[in-house]
Amino acid sequence: MTVWGKTASETYHRRATGMLRGVYRLIAADIPVRPGAVVVDVGTGPGLLLHRMTGTGGVLHGVDPSPDMVAIARAAADAEGLAERLSFATGSAEDLPFPDASVDLLVSSLSLHHWVDHAKAAAEARRVLRPGGRLLAYDFRFVRMGAAAAAMRAEFGQVTRTPVRLAFARLAAS
Ligand SMILES: C[S@@+](CC[C@H](N)C(=O)[O-])C[C@H]1O[C@@H](n2cnc3c(N)ncnc32)[C@H](O)[C@@H]1O
Numbered sequence: 062m063t064v065w066g067k068t069a070s071e072t073y074h075r076r077a078t079g080m081l082r083g084v085y086r087l088i089a090a091d092i093p094v095r096p097g098a099v100v101v102d103v104g105t106g107p108g109l110l111l112h113r114m115t116g117t118g119g120v121l122h123g124v125d126p127s128p129d130m131v132a133i134a135r136a137a138a139d140a141e142g143l144a145e146r147l148s149f150a151t152g153s154a155e156d157l158p159f160p161d162a163s164v165d166l167l168v169s170s171l172s173l174h175h176w177v178d179h180a181k182a183a184a185e186a187r188r189v190l191r192p193g194g195r196l197l198a199y200d201f202r203f204v205r206m207g208a209a210a211a212a213m214r215a216e217f218g219q220v221t222r223t224p225v226r227l228a229f230a231r232l233a234a235s
Pocket of ligand 1: 077154169
């Protein structure tokens with residue numbers, strides 16, 4: 062796995078802040094969160110999707126394999142007065158820093174195409190999700206999701222791939 066360094070993380074944060082606001086709004090609006098639900102954003106980057114989800118009443122965590130991204134996510138949350146609402150940790154789709162059966166909803170935006178080992182990621186998703194929990198992974202529509210979908214299907218049985226507006230697709234497993 063390529064871990065994003067400081068410069069790449071800072072550049073992404075700057076660009077995402079300027080260009081992806083509408084994308085985060087669109088994805089956040091598509092994610093049903095019940096108050097109190099434990100939500101983990103996998104590959105959270107600067108954590109900007111979670112900023113859009115603070116009104117949901119969910120207990121919101123972000124994980125990213127890049128310690129530089131995690132530092133940026135913490136600073137960005139602090140700058141928006143959201144530090145108390147959001148927590149961030151290093152971790153990856155293949156190695157989630159959460160106990161078994163402790164998460165209600167795994168979400169992800171524009172990160173799936175970076176995941177390396179889909180079988181491991183699917184097994185991790187299955188391990189941390191509570192019974193009835195869901196994974197919703199959003200990425201660009203042109204991203205090939207076949208390998209991820211096959212791995213999720215092997216773990217969960219039920220997987221759907223749904224277009225979200227023109228540019229995006231949602232992989233859902235439960
Ligand atoms: C294009 S950025 C998207 C960040 C954020 N989700 C967003 O929508 O702005 C991709 C992120 O995926 C992370 N990433 C790379 N490999 C990963 C993996 N195996 N598991 C989880 N996240 C990963 C990167 O560190 C990076 O922060």
